[in-house]
Amino acid sequence: MTFAGPTIRTLPLAEADAVAIWASIAEDGPAQADGFLDLLEKKLRLLATIPAMSQHRPDLAPNLRSYAFGDYCIFFRPIDCGIEAVRILYETCDTAGLSLGYLP
Numbered sequence: 001m002t003f004a005g006p007t008i009r010t011l012p013l014a015e016a017d018a019v020a021i022w023a024s025i026a027e028d029g030p031a032q033a034d035g036f037l038d039l040l041e042k043k044l045r046l047l048a049t050i051p052a053m054s055q056h057r058p059d060l061a062p063n064l065r066s067y068a069f070g071d072y073c074i075f076f077r078p079i080d081c082g083i084e085a086v087r088i089l090y091e092t093c094d095t096a097g098l099s100l101g102y103l104p
Contacts, residue, residue: 005045005048006045006048006049006081006082006083007048007079007080007081007082007083008044008045008048008082008083008085009079009082009083009084009085010084010085011084011085011086011087013086013087013099013100014075014085014086014087014088017087017088017089018037018040018088021036021072021088021090022034022036022037039069039070040072040074040088043067043069043074044074044076044083044085047065047067047074047076047083048082048083051065051076051078051083053067054066054067054074054076055067057075059095060075060095060098060100061077061086061100063077063078064076064077064086064100065077065078068091070091071090071091072088072089072090072091073088073089073090073091074087074088075087075088075089075098075100086100087099087100
């Protein structure tokens with residue numbers, strides 16, 4: 001019997017964030033940048049499985065959660081059977097002016 005894993009939906013801003021982070025890290029070496037993407041995927045899968053391990057962020061948006069790893073922070077929302085990645089940012093970013101895009 002095969003079971004499908006949790007759903008991970010990535011919004012356009014989160015996708016753009018990941019690409020920008022990859023490009024920045026790739027200046028020091030593409031292998032390091034690819035390692036970041038591998039780690040990011042593992043963290044997203046973990047969060048999709050156990051979203052409660054993150055911090056609830058109602059100060060930013062309803063149902064928004066954040067999870068810091070390394071120098072980065074994933075902002076996401078739990079959805080049926082998984083998560084929706086909203087942003088992936090450098091951890092020290094100022095959340096006061098944070099653009100989350102359109103969150104219905």
